Structures are given as C-alpha cells and as structure tokens.
Amino acid sequence: MAIGAVRRTAVALAGALGLVASAAGCSMLPGSGSSSSPNLEHPSLRVGYEAQVDVAPLYMAVKNNLFDNAGLKIELVQENNDQDAIKQLQGGQLDIAFATHVSFFKAEAGGAQLELQGEAYQAGTNTMALVTLPSLGYNNPSSKKDPKIAVNAENDLGVLTTKSVLDTAGVQQNKIQFSTVPFNDMITALQNRTVDAAWMVEPFITKAQQQLGATILTDAARGATQEFPMTGYASSKKFADANPNTMAAFRKALQQAQEQASDRLKVQSVLKDYAGVDAGTADLISVGNFPTTLNAVRLQRVADMMETSGMLQNRLDAQSMLPPSQQNS
Structure with a gap:
C-alpha cells in the first residue's frame, strides 16, 4: 500500500x-x-x-x-x-x-x-473509508450511479472493499470508475473535483478531515468487509x-x-x-x-x-x- x-x-x-x-x-x-x-x-x-x-x-x-x-x-x-x-x-x-x-x-x-x-x-471502524468533500454533493453512497473513486493502487484492497460497500448500497460494480492516485495526492484530487470520493486509510482520513473539512461517505469496513x-x-x-x-x-x-x-x-x-x-x-x-x-x-x-x-x-x-x-x- x-x-x-x-x-x-x-x-x-x-x-x-x-x-x-x-x-x-x-x-x-x-x-x-x-x-x-x-x-x-x-x-x-x-x-x-x-x-x-x-x-x-x-x-x-x-x-x-x-x-x-x-x-x-x-x-x-x-x-x-x-x-x-x-x-x-x-x-x-x-x-x-x-x-x-x-x-x-x-x-x-x-x-x-x-x-x-x-x-x-x-x-x-473508519480505519479505511470513502472520503469526500461537502461541496461535491456526494452525501449518500447510493446517490451516484457511476461514481469516480480514487484508490492508491489498481486492483488492490481499495478496489475490492469499495466494490463491496457500494454494491451493498445498490451501485453496480461495473459502473464504478476507479482512478489510481497516491494517498498524498488524494486531497488535491478531491479539491480539483477530479474524483467524487477517495478510498483512504489512516492517517490520511484524519488529515483530510483536518485540512479540508472532509467527511466520511461510508466506512469501507462494513457488511462483508467488517473487521x-x-x-x-x-x-x-x-x-x-x-x-x-x-x-x-x-x-x-x-x-x-x-x-x-x-x-x-x-x-x-x-x-x-x-x-x-x-x-x-x-x-x-x-x-x-x-x-x-x-x-x-x-x-x-x-x-x-x-x-x-x-x-x-x-x-x-x-x-x-x-x-x-x-x-x-
């Protein structure tokens, strides 16, 4: 990672x-x-x-x-x-x-x-999560049918768990658009609106909350991915x-x-x-x-x-x- x-x-x-x-x-x-x-x-x-x-x-x-x-x-x-x-x-x-x-x-x-x-x-709880900004209007995991999600690596843990939690929310997995972005650049990607949310782990979740007022769209460790x-x-x-x-x-x-x-x-x-x-x-x-x-x-x-x-x-x-x-x- x-x-x-x-x-x-x-x-x-x-x-x-x-x-x-x-x-x-x-x-x-x-x-x-x-x-x-x-x-x-x-x-x-x-x-x-x-x-x-x-x-x-x-x-x-x-x-x-x-x-x-x-x-x-x-x-x-x-x-x-x-x-x-x-x-x-x-x-x-x-x-x-x-x-x-x-x-x-x-x-x-x-x-x-x-x-x-x-x-x-x-x-x-919230050790890995989908993080977004209030200004992006992505307030519910099911509100976007083809969300753009930043992950730190292609076909890795972020992709696997994001598919799981968004599928549970009713989003078709093949509609999710993944973009590979290093953790340190995810804040910029959110600010530039190139993604709707970013799959983050700590300490990046807390840093995004402190620096941007970012919010957690959904915990990525829930349902099939809990613990x-x-x-x-x-x-x-x-x-x-x-x-x-x-x-x-x-x-x-x-x-x-x-x-x-x-x-x-x-x-x-x-x-x-x-x-x-x-x-x-x-x-x-x-x-x-x-x-x-x-x-x-x-x-x-x-x-x-x-x-x-x-x-x-x-x-x-x-x-x-x-x-x-x-x-x-």
Missing part, C-alpha cells in the same frame, strides 16, 4: 530512535545479535515498511528492543509500492515485505511462492525454508509487539515518530486491530472475496501460505 512522499518521515524516525539513515534510503535498526541465539541462520533481516498505522507494532518492536532481544538485527527499507516490494523479495533485496493481503494473494496466484510471516492489521484483514508481512518461500529459526524468531517478536499494540496510547505515541503526524492528529486517528496470530480462516475471507470479484481466477488456499508449523494448527 504505497505512500510515496512519506519517505521523508524516515528522517524523523531516525532522529527519534537515534539512527542513521543510509544513502540508499534505509534505516539500520541494530539488534544486539545476541550470542544467546546461536541457531539463527540469518540474524540480519531487511524488512519493508510503509509509514501508516498498520506497522506501528513493527516500530514498537524496535523501540522496545523485542527484535534485539531475539538476536535479530532489523534494517527497515521504505517500499515504493506492494508490487515492487514483492519483486524485491524474489530478487533478494528484501527478506520480508509489508503489503496488503490482496497483493500477496495476487502474487501467489501468479506463481510468486510466498510464505506469510504475520498479519499486520485488521480493519476497525477485514488488511495487511501483513511475507517472505519468499525459499528464504523461509532456508531460515526457519530466523523466521520463527521474527514472528515471535512481532507477536509480542502486536500484543502491546492493544494499548491505543502506545500506538498513538509511536505514530508521532514515523507517520508524519503531530500529537494532536495522532490522538484523533482511528485505530483498528493488530492480530497476534496468523489465522487461515480469517485470511481466507480475503482470498474468497477476491475470487468472487474476479481478482483471482481460481480459489486460493490461504492456509497453504502459512509457515509449516501453523498450517494445521
């Missing part, structure tokens, strides 16, 4: 954590590489990220030394978009990528051979097979951080470090859920909706993408 211009926030994060950004745009987050973890095959990991709410636990794991205590050295690498991140897994530039489950499942259906390493984020799994982490299957102890250590540390993220105040605190928002904005942001386990039943909802919508030609078994130790648990 690429954010593009937020790359600048990595500088602020580096300052907050006492890190030094490399010329390649990466931040090295050093763990101790503790000798108490001698069985880690690959203790240094390059992990992709985007500066959005979803990855708050990842940063919490760094700040609270959870990866360090697991003997892992984490290098966070700013992703341009999901597709590029998944390609970097294949090319070895990344060890673990952050992306929407939709992107991972599309790549898997295309032969990418991925293994899921964690669920990052699950939708809560919908949004994003996660994955490695290549080849890398996971070669480094099972390392992947297990990563999952355990991430799980601990996801548990800590149940405290909303902790999430809001870390958002100020990396998501480009001030304390006042962080306090207003809607926060969803941070799953502590990989749940095949939960993830299958995404794959099945993708098949129904035509994003996948055949049924994808989400459980087959879990680590071997979790496939039949």
